[in-house]
Amino acid sequence: MTDYAIGDIQGCYERLREVLAKVDFSPSRDRLWVAGDLINRGPSSLQSLRYIESLGTSAVVVLGNHDLHLLAVARGGHALKNKDTLSDILDAPDHEHLLNWLCHQNLMVHDPARNFVMVHAGLPHIWGVDQAMGYAGEVEAAIRGPGAEEYFAGMYGNQPAGWNDGLQGMDRLRVITNYFTRMRFIAEDGTLEFAAKESAEDAPEGFGPWFRFQRPDDVRVVFGHWAALEGETESERYIGLDTGCVWGGKLTMMNLDTGEKIHCDCS
Template sequence: MTDFAIGDIQGCYDRLKDVLGKVDFSPSRDRLWVAGDLINRGPSSLETLRYIESLGNSAVVVLGNHDLHLLAVVLGGHALKRKDTLAEILNAPDRDKLVNWLRQQNLCVHDAERNLMMAHAGVPHIWNVEQALASAREVENVIRGEQAPEYFAHMYGNKPERWDEKLSGMDRWRVITNYFTRMRFIATDGRLELTAKESFGSAPEGFAPWFEFSRPDDLRVIFGHWAAIEGKTGIDRFIALDTGCVWGGALTMMNLDSGEKIHCDC
């Protein structure tokens, strides 16, 4: 069995099939780790979602901000945005099945043998592995449970800016969600700066890319979300896989054991 991790697909189904074809991917023997943002902005969100769901246990998926946006539209009463390409999913006969499957996915996954964690935006330096997993499980349980409509109705927002163990309810869930799915720039004390989306060379004053801070461990992290850095962090154990396929860049996949990266131009 070979495990591959892939960056933000965002509904680019044809390019997904192209890059999988380059390694002769087969769900009968291989697994695909998907670093979030399976859907939205690209032309084939429904096909992409159906395909990843069809992989069953051969897919390891974390939720990205665009995936959560679909759930916020369905469960939280939010409207589609002008650039969204989610209408086909919303009108599909198997919509409920796909939405329910999406709700079962994680915010982060951890492979202890590989000392590896995958989260859509990354893992903040203020949490060790156990804290990150506990925080993720807390919000995952909300997304899967009866409080999901309340959560998605109030999910959006940049406050609170910083984690505090004393936080509760929606404030607590929101900041956890923002760390895992929206984080780019962060301060030493864990404060998030969520408005800047440029490359890491233009960090707002007092902030730096999350992966430039020392961690309390030697954890390796796979993430997507930040197309502007073009897959480059400058630090080997922080592996960026969003290379901007939906923006005309490339779709990038990596063999988790050899480290080989496979690209498909978009």
């Protein structure tokens, strides 16, 4: 069995199948770890979601901001945005099955044997792995529980901008969600900055890329979300897999055992 991790697919189904074909991927033998944003902005969101769901236990998935956006539209009463390509999912006869499956995916997964975690946006330096897993579990429980509509209705927003242990209710869930699915730049005290989306070298004053801050452990982090990085973090410990397929870049997949990266051109 070979485990592969892949960056933001965002509805680019044909490119997904192309990169999987390069390694002769077989769900009966291999596993695909998906770093969030399976859907949206690309041409084939429904096909992409159906395919990943069809892999069953051969897919390990974390939720990205676009995946949560679909659920916020479907469950929380939010409207589609002009650039969304989600209508095919919402109109599909199996949409309830697909949405329910999406709700049962995680915000963070941890593989102790390989000493790595996979998240969509990143792992803030202010949390240890066990802490982060616990906080991720709080949001996962909200998404799957009887208060899911309330969570999705109140999910959006930039406040609170940082973590403190006394946060409760929707404020607590929102900031946890933002760390895992929207984070790029962060301050030493854990304050998030949401406006900047450029490269790591373009950090606003007082902030830096989340992966430049010292952590209390040596865990490796596999993540997506930040296409402007083009996969470059200048560290073997932080493995960026969003290389901007939906924007005409590449779709990147990595062999989790050997570190080999496999690409297909999306231009």
